[in-house]
Amino acid sequence: MFQDIGEMLILFWRTLQALPQLWRQRLKMFDQLFEIGNASLLMACILSLFIGGVLALQTGPVMVERGLSGLIGGIVGLSVCKELAPVMMAVLIAGRIGSAMAAEIGSMRVYQEIDALKTMNINPIHYLVLPRVVAISLALPMLVIFAIMVGWMGGALVSVFNNDISISFASYFNNLRSVVELGDVLNGLIKSFIFAMTIGIVCCHQGLCTIGGPRGIGRSVTKAVVNSIVMILILDYVVTRVLLYFDL
Amino acid sequence: MSQASQNQHPSVSVEVKGLRKSFGSVEVLHGIDLNIKAREVFVIMGPSGSGKSVLLKHLIGLETPNSGDVLIDGHSIQAEDMLERYRLAMVFQSGGLLNSLTVAENVGLYLTEHRLMPQKDIDRLVTEKLEALGLKGQENRMPEALSGGMKKRVAIARALVIDPQVILYDEPTSELDPLIAVTIGQEIKRLNQENDVTSIVVTHDRDLAFGIADRIALMYDGKVLEVGTPKELQQSKNEQVQKFLNASFKF
Ligand SMILES: Nc1ncnc2c1ncn2[C@@H]1O[C@H](COP(=O)(O)OP(=O)(O)O)[C@@H](O)[C@H]1O
Ligand SMILES: [Mg+2]
Numbered sequence: 001m002f003q004d005i006g007e008m009l010i011l012f013w014r015t016l017q018a019l020p021q022l023w024r025q026r027l028k029m030f031d032q033l034f035e036i037g038n039a040s041l042l043m044a045c046i047l048s049l050f051i052g053g054v055l056a057l058q059t060g061p062v063m064v065e066r067g068l069s070g071l072i073g074g075i076v077g078l079s080v081c082k083e084l085a086p087v088m089m090a091v092l093i094a095g096r097i098g099s100a101m102a103a104e105i106g107s108m109r110v111y112q113e114i115d116a117l118k119t120m121n122i123n124p125i126h127y128l129v130l131p132r133v134v135a136i137s138l139a140l141p142m143l144v145i146f147a148i149m150v151g152w153m154g155g156a157l158v159s160v161f162n163n164d165i166s167i168s169f170a171s172y173f174n175n176l177r178s179v180v181e182l183g184d185v186l187n188g189l190i191k192s193f194i195f196a197m198t199i200g201i202v203c204c205h206q207g208l209c210t211i212g213g214p215r216g217i218g219r220s221v222t223k224a225v226v227n228s229i230v231m232i233l234i235l236d237y238v239v240t241r242v243l244l245y246f247d248l
Numbered sequence: 249m250s251q252a253s254q255n256q257h258p259s260v261s262v263e264v265k266g267l268r269k270s271f272g273s274v275e276v277l278h279g280i281d282l283n284i285k286a287r288e289v290f291v292i293m294g295p296s297g298s299g300k301s302v303l304l305k306h307l308i309g310l311e312t313p314n315s316g317d318v319l320i321d322g323h324s325i326q327a328e329d330m331l332e333r334y335r336l337a338m339v340f341q342s343g344g345l346l347n348s349l350t351v352a353e354n355v356g357l358y359l360t361e362h363r364l365m366p367q368k369d370i371d372r373l374v375t376e377k378l379e380a381l382g383l384k385g386q387e388n389r390m391p392e393a394l395s396g397g398m399k400k401r402v403a404i405a406r407a408l409v410i411d412p413q414v415i416l417y418d419e420p421t422s423e424l425d426p427l428i429a430v431t432i433g434q435e436i437k438r439l440n441q442e443n444d445v446t447s448i449v450v451t452h453d454r455d456l457a458f459g460i461a462d463r464i465a466l467m468y469d470g471k472v473l474e475v476g477t478p479k480e481l482q483q484s485k486n487e488q489v490q491k492f493l494n495a496s497f498k499f
Contacts, residue, residue: 108346116344119308120358120410121331127361 008205011129015201018123018130025131032135040096040143044089048147051084052076052154060158060165072165073172074179076155081180085147086188087236090195093140094228098203101132102224105207106217114208124208133200140196141189148185152176187248191239198235199228257335257413259286259446262307266316269302276302278470279316289440289447291457294467295492300450301341303467304416307448308336320414337407338416343399345391345406351378352387355406377405381435397428401435408439415439417449421456433459454493466492 022029055076063072105128108114114124156172159165206224210216264282268275276299284290292300305311306318309325318325320334330336338344345354356374359365365373378386381401391399400420407415420436421429437460440447451457457464458478465475466489474481474489484490 104348111342111347112340112344113346115305115310116338116340116346118310119331119336119338120361122357122361 004205007209008201011125011205011208012197012201014125015129015133018126019134021126021130022134025126028127028131029135032131033139036093036097036135036139037143039100040093040139041146043092043096044143044147045150047088047092048080048085048151049154049157051088052080052151052156053158055079055084055151056155056158056165057162060162060167064165064167069165069167070171070175071179072159072167073155073175073177076159076172077152077176077180078184080151080155081148081185081188083188083236085144085151086192086195087232089140089144089147090192090199090232091229093136093143093196094199094203094225094232097136097139098199098228099221099225101136101200101203102207102210102221103217105129105204106210106220109208109210110213110217129200129204129208132204133197136200137193137196140199141192144188144192145185148188183248187243190243190248191236194235194239195232198231202228202231257411257444259444260321260334260413261286262414262446262448263319263322264303264307264316265319267303267306267313267318268315269299269306269311269313276470277306277313280467280470280472282465282472282475284446284448286446287440287444288462289437289449289460291449291451291461291464292467293451293454293457293464293492296452298467299470300452300467301418304338304418304448304450307414307416308338310338334414335410335412336414336416337410337412339400339403339407339418339420341418341422343391343403345399345402347391350388350390351383351394351402354391354402355409357406358410373409374405377408378402380408381405396423397425397432400424400432404432404435404439408443411443412445414446414448417447417451419451419453420449421451421453429453429456430459436460468492 056072059075060072063069063075108128117124117127156169159167159172160169203224206220206227210220262284264280267277267280269277280303292303294300302311306313307325309330312326320330320336323330323333346357349357352371352374355377356370359370359373360367375387378384381404383398383401383405386394386398391402394402417436420432424432433456436447436449439445449456449460461478463475463477464481466473466481468488474484474486476484481489482493
């Protein structure tokens with residue numbers, strides 16, 4: 001395990017060093033971006049709508065009972081943008097995109113495509129890892145912005161139409177606006193950017209070190225997704241702690 | 249331009265010195281010494297599992313030896329910029345084509361990625377090489393839609409586009425029917441005569457080996473038993489060599 005972490009840090013470092021190559025690899029990066037958007041936008045929409053909704057459903061009635069109905073917008077708004085949207089979108093992307101990355105690179109490894117690249121003096125980090133890690137690092141924060149807005153809407157819909165809550169759109173959003181600051185959204189975006197790089201590196205690394213034929217690819221995919229999710233949840237705590245220190 | 253770029257890179261010698269390789273605690277190559285001359289067709293023959301593929305990977309730097317070295321034109325393959333200084337190409341056993349790219353993109357990959365010429369020259373060169381290997385009109389097909397023999401020829405075309413000084417073939421005729429196997433064998437021989445290139449062929453196919461080789465090395469269990477011209481090998485007194493050369497279906 002420690003060896004894996006070491007290898008991943010090295011891969012991360014090499015990917016950073018490869019950044020100047022990004023312009024040459026831009027077409028592959030755009031391909032990846034398009035694929036990520038295509039594969040995850042609808043799912044992200046549904047997921048965040050229900051997350052916002054269930055948050056309102058869980059907190060709303062309790063708060064209405066205690067005469068705090070004016071704070072529902074703030075509670076839902078804050079939890080969605082600081083915690084739920086970044087984490088849930090990262091988990092979604094790990095499952096949807098990270099798995100595909102591990103599978104694709106893993107099969108390239110097993111079927112000697114990566115060896116072939118090396119013999120052509122093409123660096124697999126430039127050719128495969130860089131465009132994927134950059135694409136996912138750009139895509140996830142964008143997806144999170146989208147998810148935050150949809151999540152807020154989900155919360156609003158439930159707060160307005162659920163009989164045990166029934167507050168007005170205006171009161172929900174007024175409170176949300178007075179509680180949630182730009183810094184809170186930024187907090188979520190910083191987290192999601194870090195999660196995205198983690199997913200990209202974990203899954204590419206897992207793909208690159210796939211061994212043992214088709215069954216090895218399956219093993220790699222499972223490991224990539226599970227490890228990504230574990231890392232996301234651990235990093236979530238660590239990053240939150242650090243950001244609190246910086247008052248974000 | 250393409251004519252001029254041909255033969256800009258003369259063939260070079262390949263020397264293997266005391267090469268040893270272990271995976272975990274199992275030693276697979278037990279000290280290999282070979283001296284492969286520039287421009288010859290050198291066949292490394294031996295039964296499955298004798299370490300031929302592992303040896304071949306060392307020749308192009310895909311594996312790092314535990315001890316010993318591989319010298320290309322006198323320079324260690326382990327030096328950083330060897331693949332920039334020398335043009336080496338490998339035809340993988342299963343082709344090693346990139347499945348996400350078309351045939352033409354695969355063949356032109358080296359030139360596109362290293363930006364060695366404008367795209368339209370690359371396209372022309374790719375078409376030329378594909379035609380030379382009997383793959384006219386296959387440019388836009390995906391590798392998965394090709395038969396085994398075609399994949400191998402695409403892989404050979406991709407290697408040739410590099411204008412290699414050394415070309416390595418791993419089991420070029422395995423998984424092919426005898427007719428196509430013969431064609432591929434002829435192809436390897438012809439390409440060696442037409443281009444200034446050192447060809448190293450790994451195979452367990454005796455017919456192929458004796459058909460195309462200038463010299464043959466017989467490998468057995470991670471060691472080289474004997475090196476020589478096909479004739480010399482046939483007259484070998486080594487028992488293992490005779491056993492491998494004369495095994496047949498006659499009972
Ligand atoms: N990456 C590897 N890890 C462990 N063992 C390997 C590896 N590659 C090859 N071997 C072992 O090395 C031996 C020689 O393999 P190989 O060179 O592929 O044989 P062949 O002569 O059929 O090409 C085999 O016993 C194989 O199991
Ligand atoms: Mg082999």
